[in-house]
Every structure is written in structure tokens, then in C-alpha cells.
Amino acid sequence: MSTPLHITISEQLRHQIEVGDYQPGEKLPSEHQLMDAFSVSRITVRQAIANLVNQGLANAQRGRGVFVTPQQKVDYSLSSPLVFLAEDLAHKGITLTFKNLSFRKVLPPKAVQRSLQLDSKASVYFQKKLLLMDGATGAIDMSYILLELGQKYASQLKHQMTFPTLEANGVVINHIDAVIECTHADYEMAGQLEVPLGQPLIVYRYTAYIEPDQPILQGQTISRADRFCYSLSTKR
């Protein structure tokens, strides 16, 4: 027996999920039922379920059961990030809501100072927003914006996404430098985004510039990899 039992079990369940034996949102058999069905111990069954959770195929809810995770991703277009994501999603029947977690004047960390080309005493506004799609957590955006802009558009920034707010107020963003990478949810992030520890998160790190080459905004959007993807078009 070269392949472990827990792999055999999780692979079979995975197959059943993929062919639709278990529908998205449906409850999988309980640990006891699986123990009986496969004649294995609870540890083995739990390992198999952990495999599914780690693959993003299922999510366990204490006291309730293990459920098939629906696989639907929201597409965020990087080619036109200024488009109102909310409206874009509304077309697909998804409601986007915000929760302003923080909006305050701070002294930015050194790295931000550098990329925003600030002198060491300059304050900026720090904003942290939680993005909910149909009420479910989707992403957290944390960014630093030049003091004057933050001050001027404070009320709007608290209720809208940053790019559209700037755009709507005539702040023309010339270009955005960005890096996309993927990390894991640490204990803290896992709690905030309501995912199991270690689940993949997409980090979109950006710096936005206006007119000549003046950086005005720097931040990162940390999104749940099971609910977000990014699209782009590279032109020559």
C-alpha cells in the first residue's frame, strides 16, 4: 500500500465533488459516517478532510459539518482599475459592501516614505478597508495616501474604493506600478478574512502616480484567493 489511506479517501471525495455528487454548499458525510464507510479511524478521516480543506474544496464548520466550498471568483480588471468595481459586480448580481476599519493620519513606515518620496516628517493618511461580496469577506485593502488628498476626500474615501474616488474628483492617475504575489493567511489574517490558517491570499501591491511622476498612493490589497482573480491586457 504505497498511497496513504487519507489520500485515497480525499481523492475519492475530491472526484465526487468534481463530478457533482456533492454540490457546492452541500454537506459532506460526517466524520463518523466516513469512518464507517471506509473502515478507518477518525484520525485518518480527519486527515482526509484536512486535505480537502487545504485544497480549497471544502470548509469545516465546528458543530455543523463539512461543506463543499463554492468556487466562484470575482474578476478585478487591472487594465482599468479605475472602473467602479461595485458597478461591475452589480452586473453579475453581486453586491459589494465596505467596512471602514481605519482612517487616520499617521507617520508612514520608511518604505512608504521612500516610495511616496516624502521627507521623514511628513504625515499621510492611512486607510484600511474590508471588502465584502454579498456579505462575505473578500479582501482587505490597506493604503497610504498623500495628506492633502486624504483630507480633502475623507468622507468619500470612507465609503468608496480609492481609485474611483480619486478619479471622480478629477485626480488623474497616470500610471500604476504593481506586483502581484501570493501568500498564506497567518493567524491574524485568517481571522480577519475568515479563512482557515494557511489559506492562500493574493497580494496586490501598488503605487499610483499622477502627472509628471508624482506618487500619491501606495498600498496593498490582500484578497482571498478563492474569491478573487485579476485580469489584465498587455499591449505592446
Added chain:
Amino acid sequence: MSTPLHITISEQLRHQIEVGDYQPGEKLPSEHQLMDAFSVSRITVRQAIANLVNQGLANAQRGRGVFVTPQQKVDYSLSSPLVFLAEDLAHKGITLTFKNLSFRKVLPPKAVQRSLQLDSKASVYFQKKLLLMDGATGAIDMSYILLELGQKYASQLKHQMTFPTLEANGVVINHIDAVIECTHADYEMAGQLEVPLGQPLIVYRYTAYIEPDQPILQGQTISRADRFCYSLSTKR
């Protein structure tokens, strides 16, 4: 005690890794040592280590021990994907090697037929390449390319990346539509990319066009999220 022991342990180890008590590549204490140190059972220690592995902080090697995973990512620029990645990496002292896993004429799946605007009987070339960075697995690229191009540049395509090969032969790519998303390694992918089951992978799905609006290439690069990131510049 509201937070579980395994979380307490993994969080402490995580902290020690982050402050450098354990250096990248260094071996963590063995399970038995951790059992003694924290006065817990082996199951608890193993759960704690699983937490670290799931967070991409450590990797376990049977018979050898658990080691701190080095966190160094290769940056792939999407704004100029035609640049020779190999040369780009060479500047950073990283050697890029290839392994051609497959190169053959096939009838493409329906989705590819559509995006390459082919009629249902047209064959294309399918290529599958394994990308190694300093000998370590980094990514797998699978793509479908128009029959004539595949045939013409077969020998080069087997040893180089696709975009630079086309570019070097005067095939001018006009634009690339792409989507970036993040998935989990299933059992098969985990084996090919040498990561634990469920580790995050970045999927770069692309369609490349020439001249008027003629698609010539469609594929996806599946890369290890712990070793890859993508950078881009969005211009207005």
C-alpha cells in the same frame, strides 16, 4: 485556555523564524525535542508543524527533519514578458533551466479552439515545459500554439521559453490578454512541482495575439507561489 496549544506553539515558532532565531534552511527542533520543550504530545507538535507548513514557513522532509523555507521570489515582469527571463534571472545569480515534458501535435480542447479561433478539425502543437530555478522546480507551462508556428520553431521551442522564441524569430506579438489567479496544488500537481498537497500555486492564463487580432498562442503557467511573483505597470 481559548487558543489551542498547537497554535501557541506554531505562533511562537513563527515568531522565532521571523526574527531570525531560525535561519532560512535551518533545521527546526525535532518532534521529540518540541514535545519535551512544550510538554505536549506528538499529535500537538505535529499539528503545530502542519500550521507552519501550511503557512509556507517550513517544509518537512521525511527522515531528515523540518526546515525553515527560504522566502525568495523570482519576479516575472508582465509588462515586458518578451524579455528573456533567463537572462533577467542570471543578473540575480539564478540559473534557469528547462525540461521539455511534452511537445506534440494534438487536437485542442474546445475552449482552446474557440480562443484560437480554429475550426474544429485544426490541429495545434501542445507544449509542456518544466521550469527549474537553480535546479529547483519553479513552474510548469502548458500551451497550445498554432500548427505552423509550432512546426517552424519546434527545435527552439523545446529549449527556450515561448515568448522570447517567437520574438527572436520576428513573430511580433501585439497584445496579450491574461488572467492571474491562485489555486491549490492537487495531488498530481503537488507531485510535479514538489510541494505539499494544497500549497498555493499561481496560474497565469494567457492568450497572445499578433497583427490585426489574430490569436496564435494560448496557455497557462502554473507556478509555485513561494517562488514566483508577477510585476506589471498599468499605464493610462
Added chain:
DNA sequence: ATTACCGTCTTGTTATATCAGGTTCAGGAA
């Protein structure tokens, strides 16, 4: 009718135990 409580089901945490199968290295055989 509404609320409170309790039993049952379910997952989470943790301990103890055993065998399997890699890795490493020292010591002995060739």
C-alpha cells in the same frame, strides 16, 4: 406562544501507542 434547557450530533483538541519507511553516520567487513 415564547423561552429556556437539555440531549444529540458534529467538529476541535489532545494524549498514548505502534509500525513503516526515509536519512545519517559510525563501525566492521572485504
Added chain:
DNA sequence: TTCCTGAACCTGATATAACAAGACGGTAAT
């Protein structure tokens, strides 16, 4: 000196067991 082998150590797989704690539904009390 080289090679083989076995002890010691390490992680992986799996069983059994017990208690904790969240969810849920039914029943009894208000």
C-alpha cells in the same frame, strides 16, 4: 581504502480514547 550494514534518529500513517465546545432540535416550563 572502499563498501556494506546496522543502530539511532527522524517524519509519516494510523488506531484508540477522552473531553471540549458549537449547532440544532425537541421538550418542558413560563
